[in-house]
Amino acid sequence: MATGYLYHELFGWHDTGTNAGLLPADHRAGIQPLQHFENAETKRRIHELVVVSGVIDQLTRLEPRKATDEEILLVHTEEHLARIAAESEQPKGGDSGDGLSPFGPGGIEIGRLAAGGMIEATTAVVEGRVDNAYALIRPPGHHAEPATGRGFCMFANLAIAARAIRRTHGVERIAVIDWDVHHGNGTQKTFWEDRDTLTISLHQDRVFPPDSGFITERGEGAGFGYALNVPLPPGTGSGGYLSAFDRVVGPAIDRFRPDLILVASGFDANATDPLSRQGLTSSTYRTMTERLLDLAATHCDGRLAMSHEGGYNPVYVPFCGLAVIEALAGVTEPLADPYEPIFGAMAGLELQPHQTALLDQVVPLLDDIH
Numbered sequence: 001m002a003t004g005y006l007y008h009e010l011f012g013w014h015d016t017g018t019n020a021g022l023l024p025a026d027h028r029a030g031i032q033p034l035q036h037f038e039n040a041e042t043k044r045r046i047h048e049l050v051v052v053s054g055v056i057d058q059l060t061r062l063e064p065r066k067a068t069d070e071e072i073l074l075v076h077t078e079e080h081l082a083r084i085a086a087e088s089e090q091p092k093g094g095d096s097g098d099g100l101s102p103f104g105p106g107g108i109e110i111g112r113l114a115a116g117g118m119i120e121a122t123t124a125v126v127e128g129r130v131d132n133a134y135a136l137i138r139p140p141g142h143h144a145e146p147a148t149g150r151g152f153c154m155f156a157n158l159a160i161a162a163r164a165i166r167r168t169h170g171v172e173r174i175a176v177i178d179w180d181v182h183h184g185n186g187t188q189k190t191f192w193e194d195r196d197t198l199t200i201s202l203h204q205d206r207v208f209p210p211d212s213g214f215i216t217e218r219g220e221g222a223g224f225g226y227a228l229n230v231p232l233p234p235g236t237g238s239g240g241y242l243s244a245f246d247r248v249v250g251p252a253i254d255r256f257r258p259d260l261i262l263v264a265s266g267f268d269a270n271a272t273d274p275l276s277r278q279g280l281t282s283s284t285y286r287t288m289t290e291r292l293l294d295l296a297a298t299h300c301d302g303r304l305a306m307s308h309e310g311g312y313n314p315v316y317v318p319f320c321g322l323a324v325i326e327a328l329a330g331v332t333e334p335l336a337d338p339y340e341p342i343f344g345a346m347a348g349l350e351l352q353p354h355q356t357a358l359l360d361q362v363v364p365l366l367d368d369i370h
């Protein structure tokens with residue numbers, strides 16, 4: 001199994017400042033300066049664990065490149081690109097669009113590298129140079145919409161890669177699974193009317209964006225039925241997520257018969273994340289990856305590429321990221337997650353009746369996938 005792995009030190013230099021987590025530091029409001037939740041640490045620590053564990057020796061290293069204007073405009077408006085470019089020229093940089101997504105001077109170049117990195121990873125998979133790939137990129141992308149950046153995201157990395165690979169390699173049916181704990185609004189919006197791109201978002205109900213990700217959001221026109229949302233209740237652990245895979249993700253992909261599977265891979269559904277209230281541990285990320293590998297083997301010669309998104313606890317996210325990359329690479333003796341016995345033993349992580357009730361509402365929607 002050849003697994004592509006893409007990371008670059010520049011992703012750690014994307015500067016999100018001292019927004020004290022989410023809000024600008026302001027002594028008058030009692031907000032003390034501290035690095036933004038979306039900072040380099042988790043990504044750098046995933047990379048270092050991949051290296052120190054020795055798994056890096058089983059991976060095929062891929063190099064990112066900067067996405068061109070033309071590639072970015074496959075998804076984004078000219079205005080969005082122009083505004084990012086203009087703010088990137090400012091002495092202190094700017095923001096991707098919602099005031100929550102800052103970047104430093106020249107920041108557009110790192111945004112281009114993230115989008116171009118996912119294009120490279122996806123292309124390596126489709127060309128068969130690797131069987132599957134993980135693009136450990138930053139800034140993240142799944143909240144970025146055609147007309148604006150949002151939720152720490154500058155460009156819609158995965159959506160751009162999907163449109164780019166369709167143009168260069170004629171890939172038709174692309175299934176996107178977003179297991180980041182926040183709603184994949186940007187990807188959904190990009191492909192809202194597109195029946196050749198199935199978007200499935202598993203997220204915690206109403207965290208971010210607070211006004212999207214409802215079951216009733218199903219796509220429009222030709223795309224109706226090809227957007228699926230699974231707004232899981234807070235506290236959902238392995239039972240709820242694996243039931244969502246058994247009852248929604250697997251059957252949806254079986255009906256859709258993709259030529260390529262892409263994953264918006266955030267780890268912020270982990271049990272210790274500051275920006276959510278779910279209960280996952282590394283073992284569930286490993287199992288979800290194994291399920292997708294099986295589905296990719298069944299439908300599209302194993303073609304599976306993952307784009308890094310969120311995940312904010314620098315202590316625990318590395319173990320979740322390593323578990324996914326070990327599964328992709330078929331590592332036979334994976335590193336034991338020392339926190340699994342602690343965070344995986346909490347009560348209530350098995351499937352709960354109210355989670356089943358939520359999934360019962362989503363399952364019938366699969367009938368509209370043809």
Ligand SMILES: Cc1nn(C)c(C)c1/N=N/c1ccc(/C=C/C(=O)NO)cc1
Nearest residue numbers: 022151180182208210266275309310311
């Ligand atoms: C501030 C603020 N004020 N208000 C009203 C709202 C809605 C605010 N944003 N909260 C946020 C913004 C982004 C995230 C996570 C992004 C991610 O990890 N995506 O994968 C979480 C909460």
Ligand SMILES: [Zn+2]
Nearest residue numbers: 180182268310
């Ligand atoms: Zn997230």
